[in-house]
Amino acid sequence: MSATAVILQNRFSNDGATILSVAVDGRMVHESWNHTVSTNDARAQMIDAFLDLWNVYCEQGLVLYVSSRTVRNLLKEQQELFDGLLIRDTITGAMFRKTWDVCSASHHKQRREKRPLPSEIEKEPTPLVVVATDASKGKNSKTVGLSAVNSCGIIKTHEMELNSIFDAELSAINFALQQFGKNVKRLEVLTDSRQAIQYIQGRTSLQST
Known part of the structure; x- marks a missing residue:
């Protein structure tokens, strides 16, 4: 049975900070905070994340959702090179939803830890x-x-x-x-x-x- 995977990446700020989260079958397998110079740099990171997944799950098969439409389309164009790969454009089904939720939760956790919102930052103690x-x-x-x-x-x-x-x-x-x-x-x-x-x-x- 093919593994279900989600690769989620979001650019967090204008300085190129991005969060990359990868989950398979409802569990996290990778999470990282990166700085990307350009959009192509960010897409390259997603492709690298896919290749790492494929090295592990190529024999089992992989049903994959990638948050970047450009990367999804690129993988579809090259799909004949990856026998057993199925690219999804939407999140459907219980396992896909569970995998997405785990990936998304990790993504938001990283954002809060690295760049907390003003309301999440503990106020400086009052001097007197x-x-x-x-x-x-x-x-x-x-x-x-x-x-x-x-x-x-x-x-x-x-x-x-x-x-x-x-x-x-x-x-x-x-x-x-x-x-x-x-x-x-x-x-x-x-x-x-x-x-x-x-x-x-x-x-x-x-x-x-």
Whole structure:
């Protein structure tokens, strides 16, 4: 039974960057990121990819889809030189679709890895974020209110049950770290609780849950 193969190539940018992906019977056999000087250079890479496939599957036979129409037509013209080769112009059938999907997925994976879109690029960490925290607790209640506001004026609040205002002040600091401490190089926390500062610095015998 003939093998089913897809050769997919796309030019990614004006500087000649191209992605070449090759799949056979639903599995990847080759993927590469190349720089091509011209369209003919890109087509030559696809022909080389075909010849590599043919060396492996010439005895079995090969049903092939190539994304370049020019290369497809060229192979059709030379088809008498490749006994057992069938060139397809469209993707039809379950195995062809599976092979195409695997090849296409690899192609997009390479693009994201080599040239990610702006939305896929991790933002540079913010150099400095300043956050002020506070906590309040009723006399006859375990419910405490926590608040944190950063230097851009963004306010975050939270409620929870704790045994003491000391625990609440520490929880407010922890809440600030959770809300504003991601993707920052430096975080400065302002608190009006001397005991909380001393606890964090290890300069008090007070214990906290």
